[in-house]
Amino acid sequence: MDGGESFLSCAVNMEWMTPQGSIIRKVNYKTASLRLIRNEFREMYMEISSEKNAAIRLALKGINVFKKFMAEGKASIKFQEAGCTLFVSNAPPTNLVSFLRTIFVKMTGDKEQTSNPSKQTMRAKLLSGKAQSFEEISPVTVADIHSAKTKIPKSSVTTPSPPSKKRKAEDMTRGPAPKKLYSPSPLTATSSLNTEQQRVLEACLSGKNIFFTGSAGTGKSFLLKRIVAALPPDVTVPTASTGVAACHVGGTTLHAFAGIGDGSGSLENLCERAMKIPLVAQKWRKCKHLIIDEISMVDGTFFEKLEAVARYVRRNDKPFGGIQLILCGDFLQLPPVVEKGKTGKRFCFQSPCWDKCIELCFELKEVHRQKDQEFISILNSIRIGRVTKEISDRLLGTARQKIESDGILATILCSHTNDSKTINDTKLKDLDGDAKVFSSQDSDNSTKLLDMQTIAPSKLVLKVGAQVMLLKNINVNAGLVNGARGVVVKFEEGFPVVRFKNKKEYTARTERWYVKNANGSLLCRRQIPLNLAWAFSIHKSQGLTLDCVEMSLSKIFEAGQAYVALSRAQSLDTLRVLDFDSRHVWADPGVLEFYQKFRRRVQQMEIIPLGRPLADKTNKKGKLREILEKQMRRK
Numbered sequence: 116m117d118g119g120e121s122f123l124s125c126a127v128n129m130e131w132m133t134p135q136g137s138i139i140r141k142v143n144y145k146t147a148s149l150r151l152i153r154n155e156f157r158e159m160y161m162e163i164s165s166e167k168n169a170a171i172r173l174a175l176k177g178i179n180v181f182k183k184f185m186a187e188g189k190a191s192i193k194f195q196e197a198g199c200t201l202f203v204s205n206a207p208p209t210n211l212v213s214f215l216r217t218i219f220v221k222m223t224g225d226k227e228q229t230s231n232p233s234k235q236t237m238r239a240k241l242l243s244g245k246a247q248s249f250e251e252i253s254p255v256t257v258a259d260i261h262s263a264k265t266k267i268p269k270s271s272v273t274t275p276s277p278p279s280k281k282r283k284a285e286d287m288t289r290g291p292a293p294k295k296l297y298s299p300s301p302l303t304a305t306s307s308l309n310t311e312q313q314r315v316l317e318a319c320l321s322g323k324n325i326f327f328t329g330s331a332g333t334g335k336s337f338l339l340k341r342i343v344a345a346l347p348p349d350v351t352v353p354t355a356s357t358g359v360a361a362c363h364v365g366g367t368t369l370h371a372f373a374g375i376g377d378g379s380g381s382l383e384n385l386c387e388r389a390m391k392i393p394l395v396a397q398k399w400r401k402c403k404h405l406i407i408d409e410i411s412m413v414d415g416t417f418f419e420k421l422e423a424v425a426r427y428v429r430r431n432d433k434p435f436g437g438i439q440l441i442l443c444g445d446f447l448q449l450p451p452v453v454e455k456g457k458t459g460k461r462f463c464f465q466s467p468c469w470d471k472c473i474e475l476c477f478e479l480k481e482v483h484r485q486k487d488q489e490f491i492s493i494l495n496s497i498r499i500g501r502v503t504k505e506i507s508d509r510l511l512g513t514a515r516q517k518i519e520s521d522g523i524l525a526t527i528l529c530s531h532t533n534d535s536k537t538i539n540d541t542k543l544k545d546l547d548g549d550a551k552v553f554s555s556q557d558s559d560n561s562t563k564l565l566d567m568q569t570i571a572p573s574k575l576v577l578k579v580g581a582q583v584m585l586l587k588n589i590n591v592n593a594g595l596v597n598g599a600r601g602v603v604v605k606f607e608e609g610f611p612v613v614r615f616k617n618k619k620e621y622t623a624r625t626e627r628w629y630v631k632n633a634n635g636s637l638l639c640r641r642q643i644p645l646n647l648a649w650a651f652s653i654h655k656s657q658g659l660t661l662d663c664v665e666m667s668l669s670k671i672f673e674a675g676q677a678y679v680a681l682s683r684a685q686s687l688d689t690l691r692v693l694d695f696d697s698r699h700v701w702a703d704p705g706v707l708e709f710y711q712k713f714r715r716r717v718q719q720m721e722i723i724p725l726g727r728p729l730a731d732k733t734n735k736k737g738k739l740r741e742i743l744e745k746q747m748r749r750k
């Protein structure tokens with residue numbers, strides 16, 4: 116378990132006020148360090164320091180913490196005694212949660228001790244002879260947390276929640292709901308990363324440019340969300356090549372961020388265009404960490420142009436203008452969609468700037484999506500285009516198996532988007548009963564953008580009997596997760612009631628999706644978290660985990676497309692392959708070659724033991740790693 120941090124790096128604004136409410140002093144540090152310390156009487160203080168200014172110390176007594184926007188790296192702390200309010204921003208959300216948790220846990224412990232006067236007097240006596248001094252507070256122990264959780268009323272360090280109606284209105288403009296300090300969210304549930312994922316996270320925090328890959332379901336996107344939460348939000352841009360994938364990691368599409376349209380035209384024009392639009396140039400200059408999921412679908416020429424635009428706009432000759440790149444994806448899944456007649460580099464790694472940009476590479480090996488070893492090895496074979504007779508037979512053997520249960524039909528994965536649309540429209544029309552229309556409520560004039568960037572449709576038509584898919588994690592423990600399959604059984608108070616595969620019933624009420632627009636402000640879509648699920652295109656399914664799928668692979672037209680379709684399933688028992696021919700399965704030869712070289716590079720890196728800070732030049736192993744990385748870069 117994460118022990119809690121006593122140090123935080125962030126931006127701060129501080130305001131001192133008179134009891135009447137007039138401001139008497141203001142302090143503003145763009146980069147500040149907050150430290151939790153104790154004096155000789157074991158009283159807790161927060162020390163706020165910046166590079167050029169003397170440290171300010173405030174007693175942590177009678178404080179109020181407002182943590183509603185922790186997920187965005189923001190919080191405020193009111194120090195009642197000092198009459199000062201500290202506004203924290205741009206803090207890595209995971210660190211902020213951990214820091215606030217430490218305050219909460221330690222203050223709780225202190226309150227208990229104060230209520231035991233004999234202990235306090237003893238300590239005071241023992242310590243009274245010492246000179247005035249401050250020391251770091253000790254790390255939070257599991258026992259500390261347990262005691263804080265069980266003994267102290269929740270209200271002691273909390274944000275008062277506004278009444279629900281007011282909250283709804285605020286959410287449309289202000290952002291996601293508050294995160295609880297102990298809720299299992301990407302912010303707090305850091306412990307579930309496995310060793311290989313943890314190693315990538317460490318590397319990302321060292322500031323190096325990273326590419327990590329791995330077969331479908333190895334937790335690349337899962338890890339990416341943790342990486343995003345561990346970086347300062349104001350300067351971190353999470354993106355993905357497609358809208359669905361971007362939604363999956365809580366970001367925008369790479370195209371929407373880049374602000375250079377589809378990247379067509381000369382580089383000079385694109386650079387000028389990016390410079391001319393102030394909001395675009397500003398975004399590029401502000402960004403310090405650019406994160407891209409599903410990198411396999413980013414066109415190599417576009418990537419190359421982006422790299423040059425970044426250098427130009429930021430007036431910095433380092434690769435990508437000095438922005439830290441964190442890229443992830445699997446090149447053996449879907450390639451970029453290249454318009455007919457268009458030539459150019461296909462994959463990002465085929466661009467000469469790839470090697471200049473990427474400093475460290477990792478491959479995740481443990482598959483989390485599937486548990487069954489037989490299915491995992493079939494998928495691994497298919498991934499590299501190798502199909503044996505046994506594999507064909509095993510997959511064809513699923514053609515007649517019954518995977519429907521309780522009226523929930525399998526989702527048909529189609530190679531062409533139009534096919535999936537036709538199937539959904541026809542099946543809905545065929546159902547008896549009244550159709551109910553759910554129209555989304557969107558932030559002003561943003562419907563088009565939200566259509567591209569969120570998974571939720573602007574118009575959803577449902578009937579009793581409609582096959583649907585859940586578009587949000589509603590309750591992970593109850594299996595109500597993104598991609599879960601169900602059927603509409605009735606409408607109650609105007610909302611659809613859905614029965615899921617695990618027999619759980621859930622009334623789908625309005626949920627919210629947020630995306631950032633060009634100037635960084637949040638846009639919101641409110642809609643029922645469902646979509647029709649008789650059919651889905653394979654391209655739209657990339658990145659998703661689906662629980663009951665059927666596919667016909669005869670119209671496959673891309674390398675990796677069959678692999679993407681098959682690897683969405685969680686097991687052979689929840690999969691039906693209607694037709695299968697080894698000719699439908701192939702891997703791009705250029706990608707296979709790339710992975711051969713890639714493995715050699717990764718193997719060299721693995722000589723160095725796990726768990727060492729990569730950029731730590733003060734220890735010998737850190738130095739060794741630096742030297743090895745330099746050698747690899749030269750190669």
Ligand SMILES: Nc1ncnc2c1ncn2[C@@H]1O[C@H](COP(=O)(O)OP(=O)(O)OP(=O)(O)O)[C@@H](O)[C@H]1O
Nearest residue numbers: 307308309330331332333334335336337483484658
């Ligand atoms: N460390 C982990 N512990 C538990 N579950 C995990 C872990 N990592 C990933 N998962 C789960 O495994 C499933 C697949 O993860 P994810 O979608 O991130 O894989 P991916 O590598 O991005 O796959 P794809 O290549 O298909 O996009 C998800 O349900 C995710 O929650």
Ligand SMILES: [Mg+2]
Nearest residue numbers: 335336337658
């Ligand atoms: Mg993914």
